[in-house]
Amino acid sequence: MTINEIQDEIIEDFELFDDWEGKYEYIIDLGKKLPELAEEHKQDENIIKGCQSVVWLHAYEEGGKVFYEADSQAIIVKGLVSMLTKVLSGQPAEEIMKADLYFIDKVGLASHLAQTRSNGLVAMLKQMKNYALAFTSKEATTK
């Protein structure tokens, strides 16, 4: 599936919820289901610091596609992190770099991402794109 197809699917999922409780149960559930990041990847260089909770982001490239694994101490952030990786992981680097993540607004989570100081999500998104950029430029030089 493309980035936008996955986004549209998430938006559809959220349309089922008419109150905050359903929405948060869904996010918390995603957080609980996201596998813990392997200890070897929980190194300092993979840390994205929010003011309140730590997010770890590990990225690798395989066959021109970028894969992400991530984790957080806080379960709601972990749920949000899970959504971001679901949308971007396994996509071609060029697509990731130009991706417009409209689902965040559509599902009413923009305010979470706006709290830059209290969670590392904005920084995480930026870092995901940076990895994609790094992988494409590496490719360009090795070609």
Added chain:
Amino acid sequence: MSQININKVREQFPILHQEVNGKPLVYFDNAATTQKPQVVIDALSGYYSGYNANIHRGIHYLAEKATSAFEASRKSIQEFLNAPSSDEIIFTYGTTDGINLISNTYGRAFLSEGDEIIISTMEHHSNIVPWQMLCEEKGCVLKVIPISDDGELLMDEYHQMLSEKTKIVSVVYASNALGTINPVKEIIDAAHSVGAVAIIDAAQATSHIKIDVQSLDVDFICFSAHKLYGPTGMGALFGKRELLEKMPPWRGGGEMIKEVSFDKTTYNEIPYKFEAGTPNIADVVALKTALEYVNELGLENISAYEQELLAYATDRLEAIEGLKIVGKAREKVSVISFVMDGIHPQDIGVLLDQQGIAIRTGHHCTQPLMQRFGIVGTSRASFAVYNTKEEVDLLVEGLAKVKRFLL
């Protein structure tokens, strides 16, 4: 029973009467900043709509009026703290600015290599970092008073730390993260016994505890207006005259000078020596109104009522399974910090916010203190005079819901 009519008090705070996420707002983040009563809001707009002018320099009507209101506010702070004179009150951006002023003037002028500065484990970053910067520059040594598991200073250890090398002791009056009220009089007297200067961070104290700088015999005390029902981004510093007079100025510019030439500049008298540039006149003026508001309710009445809330909330929260209160000092201001087994504080904060309840989660700008307790942070509810037991009940219900969601 409380002397305060809470319904009447609540009417005076317009911001409280709104819904957040479809629920009536419960504001329990008062240690971060208190809300403002209508009189303070009116004082701000009254200044701008009635007598805005630059102070101390104009000779016209508005300038005179603004200058007298500005200086009247200084006088009201003098009375609030029972300072000997209003020259000893310096306007600042707040507590942080006050501590930085002291470290950049007194600290840089009078401390040298090997001198010791004592702070405590429960300091806010604003009473840690300025001293670390000074230590780095001057080669001074920072010493830290340890605390007990209940969150009280280990006073014996403090007394043993003191020596003729101690030049500054700077300690928080009431902890923003734990609520602990420290024995500041004993701390100050002990500092003086070795010839050190005593500084008190009163950011969390002014809205709960009557402060008398003369009976405390404190050398410097700093506070922020915004934690005292006043405007944000301003506060004041009290310093003893003999210290302020011998301290060099910090920021240079207009207002703080007597005469300027390219060969030599002479500085103004205190307090103006430390107030370079056009100050925050509107907020200074409104702080006076905030102090009048507090005086009218009576600090002892406010505090008695808050202590009732604190006791009630402590009982109710302690009854929640898996919840632990962090900070169990015998004397506390109305701050409750807690952790819940298996739940990250940020998740608590987000889910309470969905229910219209504003608390603070995280490290509260006291990271070394969190390290002392081996935790990433806490959730903190802090109460002001307009809070109610019914709101505490909502918090308890909210937390039950948080547990249902997360466990």
